[in-house]
Amino acid sequence: MVGISYPTGLDRYPALAKLLVAHVQERRAALDAALEKTPRPAVPFELTLRFSTVADAPRMFVVTGDEEFYTGGATSRPIHTVFLWLPAENRLLSPEEMIPNPASWSQLHENIRTLERGESASLVAPPAGRAMQHVFVPRFNSAGRIAGLRFRDDNGDEVEVPGDVLKPLVAPAYAAWFEGAPVVPGAAPVVAAKL
Numbered sequence: 001m002v003g004i005s006y007p008t009g010l011d012r013y014p015a016l017a018k019l020l021v022a023h024v025q026e027r028r029a030a031l032d033a034a035l036e037k038t039p040r041p042a043v044p045f046e047l048t049l050r051f052s053t054v055a056d057a058p059r060m061f062v063v064t065g066d067e068e069f070y071t072g073g074a075t076s077r078p079i080h081t082v083f084l085w086l087p088a089e090n091r092l093l094s095p096e097e098m099i100p101n102p103a104s105w106s107q108l109h110e111n112i113r114t115l116e117r118g119e120s121a122s123l124v125a126p127p128a129g130r131a132m133q134h135v136f137v138p139r140f141n142s143a144g145r146i147a148g149l150r151f152r153d154d155n156g157d158e159v160e161v162p163g164d165v166l167k168p169l170v171a172p173a174y175a176a177w178f179e180g181a182p183v184v185p186g187a188a189p190v191v192a193a194k195l
Helices: 014-037 103-121 163-169
Strands: 004-005 046-056 061-071 075-086 092-093 133-138 146-153 158-162
Touching: 004 014, 014 046, 014 061, 014 075, 014 092, 046 133, 075 133, 092 133, 103 146, 103 158, 103 163, 146 163, 158 163
Parallel strands: 004 046
Antiparallel strands: 046 061, 061 075, 075 092, 133 146, 146 158
8 A cells, every 4th residue: 555645835846846756766666675575465565655845934945754664563664754945056955964063963962852851851751862863844933044943853752942052053054044143234135934
C-alpha cells in the first residue's frame, strides 16, 4: 500500500517539486527492494508519505515530509524530513549551512536539553543522552524574521529555541534573518510572512 500527498503552493517552486518527486521515487524504490526480498509478505507492506507546507515566508518556503515505512515487524519506521527552500536562490538550504560549526550544534543541543528540563520540571527529566536530529522548522514573525527554530528529537518531541539564542550560533550570512537582529540602513524591507 502506498499513499503520497503533496503540499499546497508547490506549483510556485518547480525545482522544489522535482526534488520532492525524486524523494518519493527513492522511498518507493526502498519499498520495492523490501518486496523483492519477501515476494509474498504475510501482511501488507506500507509507505505513507505526507508532505505539508509549514512555513511560507519571502526568505524561506518550508515543507516537511512525515513518513511511515512498514516492511514487517512490530511497528513501522517513522521518518521526519524537512526541506528548507530559498526562493530567492532557487535552492535547498541544509541545516549544516545555517549552523556550520559542530561546537554550535553541541551548544544548541545542550540548550534544548535545558529547555526540556524546564518544561518538564514537575515530571521525569528527559534522558541527557537522547539523540537530537540536525533538523529544524523555522517559525517566522509578522515581519518575516525567524522568531525561533523548532527541533525534534528521536522520540518525536519538539522544542523551540528562541531566535535570540540562535543568532550567535548561525553563520553570519543568516544572522540578520533572526528576530532582534539590527535593521541594516538602506536594506529592503521584509515582506510580512504568511503564517
